[in-house]
Amino acid sequence: MLNLVLFGPPGAGKGTQSEKLIAYYQLVHISTGDIFRAHIKNHTALGQQVSQLITDGKLVPDAITIAMLEEEVKQNPQAKGFIFDGFPRTVTQAEALDAFLTSKNQQITAVIALDVTQEELTNRIAERKKLTNRPDDDAEKLKKRIDEYFTKTIQVLPYYEAQGKLDKVNGIGEIDTIFADLCKVIDSL
Ligand code: ADP
Secondary structure (H helix, E strand, O other): OEEEEEEOOOOOOHHHHHHHHHHHHOOEEEEHHHHHHHHHHOOOHHHHHHHHHHHOOOOOOHHHHHHHHHHHHHOOOOOOEEEEEOOOOOHHHHHHHHHHHHHOOOOOOEEEEEEOOHHHHHHHHHHHHHHHOOHHHOHHHHHHHHHHHHHOHHHHHHHHHOOOOEEEEEOOOOHHHHHHHHHHHHHOO
């Protein structure tokens, strides 16, 4: 099984590249952000619970996020592998994911971090805001999400580096060039 974590700050291109990777490698894409947004749209109990936090750009508590992620993996027993996008965002989530996969005799194959400068991120999210109208894409909320990334989420990188599982790919440039670079890393795993 190929189990990848695609890692990077808001706007790094995780969603775009995940779409291409799942098609090419026949993987199941699990984006915790997408799942939360679907819950909010469908007015589920979970959606109501997390809606304000997400609008404010804050992280959803680990227990809720981990339970939701495990449920999603369980719903795909035939998967050849997964791309985890937006998860894990904390070391607690990373530890929970390892424990969960170990219990299924699986593991994370690699973590690929998309490297993008802060300036490029701000520009991209301003563009995305025009197209998608995500309520968490305005300047102040965005700043909060980028802060959450650089204070909490970034701590996940040394966790995987210590396991020898971390690879970095330049996330600035043509979408297809970045995709080719990702494929090179994955094919060498
Ligand atoms: P971004 O495009 O900013 O990377 P996502 O679409 O991945 O954002 O997630 C949107 C929001 O959903 C986050 O700002 C956070 O509130 C919540 N969220 C998503 N994944 C997680 C997670 N693993 N842990 C906690 N909160 C999460």
